[in-house]
Amino acid sequence: MALNRQMSPLSSSSAIPIKAQPPSHAGNSIFPSMLFVHGAEQRELRLSLLPFCIGRKSGKDLEIPDPRISRDHAEIVCEEGDYYVIDCGSKLGTYVNKERVQRRKLVRNDRIEFGIGVGAHLVFDPIAENSVVAREFLSQLSVISVDEKSNDLEKLALFLEAARKLNTSDAFEEILLSLIGTTLKLTGAERGFIFVCRDDGGLALSAACTSSGERLTSDKTISHSILADAAKAASEFIVTDTMKVGEMAARQSIVAHDLRTVIAIPLRKAHGQQSLDSKPERVLGVLYLDSRFASGSISGVSHDILGVIAREAAALVESTRLAQAEEAGRRYQQELTIAATIQQRLMTVTIPELSFATLSAKNLPCRDIGGDFYDVVVDEQGLTVVVTDVSGKGISAAILASILQGLIYSQVVAQVPLQDIVTSANRFLCQRVHGEKYATALILRLTPDGEVTYVNCGHVPPVLVRKRHAERILPANLPVGLLEEATFTSGSCRLEPGDRLILVTDGVTEAEDCNGEFFGDERLEQAATLMGEDPCFDHVLAAIREFCGVVPLSDDCTLLELVYRGRPKHATEPTMKMPAGS
DSSP states (O other): OHHHHHHOTTOOOSOOOSSBOOOOOTTSOSSOEEEEEETTEEEEEEOOSBSEEEESSTTOSEEOOOTTSOSSOEEEEEETTEEEEEEOSOSSOEEETTEEESEEEOOTTOEEEESTTSOEEEEESOOOHHHHHHHHHHHHHHTOOOOTTSOHHHHHHHHHHHHHHHOOGGGHHHHHHHHHHHHHHHHOOSEEEEEEEOTTSOEEEEEEEETTSOBOOOOTTSOHHHHHHHHHHTOOEEESOGGGOHHHHTOHHHHHHTOOEEEEEEEEEOOSSOOTTSOOOEEEEEEEEEESSOOGGGGGSOHHHHHHHHHHHHHHHHHHHHHHHHHHHHHHHHHHHHHHHHHHHHTOOOOOOOSSEEEEEEEEOSSSSOSEEEEEEEETTEEEEEEEEESSOHHHHHHHHHHHHHHHHHHHHTTOOHHHHHHHHHHHHHHHTTTSOOEEEEEEEEOTTOEEEEEEESOOOOEEEETTEEEEOOOOBOOBTSOTTOOOOOEEEEOOTTOEEEEEOHHHHTOBOTTOOBOHHHHHHHHHTOOSSSOHHHHHHHHHHHHHTTOOOSSOEEEEEEEEOOOOTTOOOOOOOOOTTO
């Protein structure tokens, strides 16, 4: 009886954890899954630890950052193999299939909602069509009898080839369990485990069962030393009687668990046709079998069959990883699309209608989201324009751009002096980002009388177009985020009616053609001085498109044109108009 307890997956000498593992979930994965849906977000969760706590509070197993969700909203528990959802006194209530509940036993495909109209819900153990088909197919394959007259190699190859053609990650565990079951029949071993290599080089248990079909969730009673040796050396270990092998008989785990038969076969994926200087086969995981009895039948199983098991299982693991990577890529792209939508809303600026000035602006991100932004604020003093370019591209630049936009916008609205605004932004970046990111910025204030005050922090100098002549407003400071002790100075000039200011980010001047040549400052000035019915803003955009041709933008581009019209007589401009979504 003591031996049986050692072999049980439920036995453990460790302390009882705060959260318990749920039991095996017959007919499904080891742990039931849940599909979480919140707005555009969708992800799969596993009930691997219980109770499974849900709420707004940080640290919950499912944290829903919605102010309408209670901090401790609900939890899912397991009692005698059944799963229950329990409301924890939430304000909006917990609903199962549109019915408010305090406690409800869950059945497959139940929809759990956290308040009505919140938009966050769970689907308990959802039924996937391809997974159901896979299970039915595998259940038919698993009943194939194994006897001495049948060709085991052909049967196993047929089974694995058919299993791989299912090509679905939903059925991955079922395929592995069926593979283990078939292998246990061939070898006569009692237990089988398949471990898959993690990204950090360790091994993670993916599936395990006994020869009777009982699923196992613990690997504490196996020989971890042999498992590690097989993975490290990429060599198979086949021992039918450990008592007859001195080295094996001396291993602590074998003695402790009274193991007589141990098989460990690495799952190897070849890089291609081998040559003298080619890389060795890559180990994707390990198939591990053991038994408390010496197994004479194993010696009768050819190495060819075990080789087929290992190589086909490796192909299965590899194809499933590719499918999972493809799915992760789709989810990442979906999240990126959501992030791009959020950023576009945050940075949407309503161009104000002013009698003393006209504005035109355009932002062209080279990716879905970028680090450029512009903003426009109108108050009783006049018009303030902000153009900023965060170093780098992609998500990190977009996050920092959103933070900077909020920081600068709040101070512009509060009419903080321009030098103090950039000093504050510089201090923030230096203290929080520690020099990993910086930003160029240009903040410009224009009064109805044509007075311009500006601070240029390492940004592309604005182009002033006056009577078809282009000149640069050159004085500039360091970019913000480089040196915490940096000081910033402002400049000023006066605009005459008809004067134009062209503000751009370096994505415009550094746009490349097919020969790798930059658009440059000279072309920018030439495009800005073109006269016609359309504003020079349109001429600049057209010139960039013509110059680049089919070459895509390699950096985010922002263009803003400010035309000073002069202060009208009897005007009370400016009228307060705030940017929408800024």
